[in-house]
Amino acid sequence: MTTAAYPPTSKKIANAVMLSITGICAFLVVAVLLFILGYLVVNGAKSLNWAFFTKLPAPVGEIGGGLANAIVGSGKMLLIAAALGVPVGLLGGVHLAEFSGSAFASIVRYTTDLLNGVPSIVMGIFVYTLVVVPMHHFSTLAGGIALGIMMIPIALRSTEEFLRGVPQALREGAMSLGASKTQTILTVIIPAALPGIITGIMLNLARVAGETAPLLFTAFSNQYWSPGFDQPSASLPVVIFNYAISPYEDWHRQAWAGGFVLLTAVLLINIVARLILSRRTSLPR
């Protein structure tokens, strides 16, 4: 009996079925994103004009106006979020990566994963109790804190991952020259991992920039400029939400434009982040 040079038909069919099913699922992922993008571009871009970026919302019934206050509000909240989330996440990540032998570190790692799974609306209520209630009113500060807390788990874990990716040989090299652990971390490990860490933080910022639920109970929203950090403030996601469920045609168009601007910003941040990561100097093995 000769050995068949080709596998039996059943194997070929199984392969074809597998290829089709996985291929369709992979295509669905791309299709969903393309669909959202296309829809936003079509509806958002045509509603976009210079006034959108420079003017305050027009009074109800009047056509025109813009969302300048929401754009600035979102920017301010992201600043606060970064000021809170980046140092805590970064330094916590350093602890996990460099001092991870302890039982404490494994507890922290587990807790972080749980925190990451907390629904964002719950985070909003938490910050409401913590900041809004004692202050007696909504504020930019409260919104920023809510977003900052949302940033911490991912900032922490991504920092940890990138620090772990730094070869052990570099740690040994620094220590064999008489560097202390702190010096090794600050002068060799973090600089070597920095492109990755920055990328992680940018992606993280892009993610929280679109969060709506945590802001409903914290920054709330308004129709005006919000001076300083202790007044309620508009933000792009919340304004999009409010406008989209309003009965006014003009507000719907503004919401589309807002969605388009938000998505474009997130995409830009993503692209820049990936450029930084791909340009990182290659490390020795």
Next chain:
Amino acid sequence: MSTAFKLGDFTKVREERFGDEQRAKEPATFPQFTVKDLNFFYGDFQALHNLDLEVPAEKVTALIGPSGCGKSTFLRILNRMSETVPHTRVTGEVSLGDQDLFSFHPTVLRRRVGMVFQRPNPFPKSIFDNVAYGVRVNGMLPASQMKERVEQSLRRAALWEEVKDKLHVSALSLSGGQQQRLCIARSLAVEPEVLLLDEPCSALDPLATAKIEDLVFELKGLCTIVIVTHNMLQAARVADYVGFFLSGKLIEFEGARKMFMNPGKKQTEDYLTGRFG
């Protein structure tokens, strides 16, 4: 490489260096390290058994033996890099000069006992910053004198001529052999009393290896050198003293001439002549 070729070469090198008894005589020196009844454990596994030896100062001591015999483990105890591995334990005594090795703060000890690793591990920084690194973290020199120290160290590591025009280029752009000499320069910059070399040529081609060996030979006037190698030829070329390790035990420790021409133990003889290893 066939065993026969290796052996032929080995004999030649051995004859050249040690054939003339007068020339091969090395004056005795004081011990750099004194090791008494040293044991080392990874968890429950005992990697080193009852080591007793004196590593002579300002000489090149080669540690040889088959893979897994404990020679690298012993080397890493000498600058206490062994402590960076969790669940390890050491018993016995080691002294550096006349001071207990374990009484030092590790960072102080490692400044005095430098180490070069198997694979070149330059930092992802410029050539200049690599060499200056140890001097900076130890706060040894004002910035104004750094340039001088960097040049001196690169010259000692026989790398200056190749890099003097590109000191601010990333060290990662250098070849493997250059990177390893940079790592040696980096260690020399903090003026260590001892330089530990852990199979420094195992990732290098023969030409780069020859350069490192020449360098080791020249450096012994500057500091004590302990080199781990699995390459007998290398040991024969550079060593003044040789320790032979087998299964975590020090089988023999002798002057290189005695060790290579007339080893005292059967196991050493067998290893040197390639009967196992």
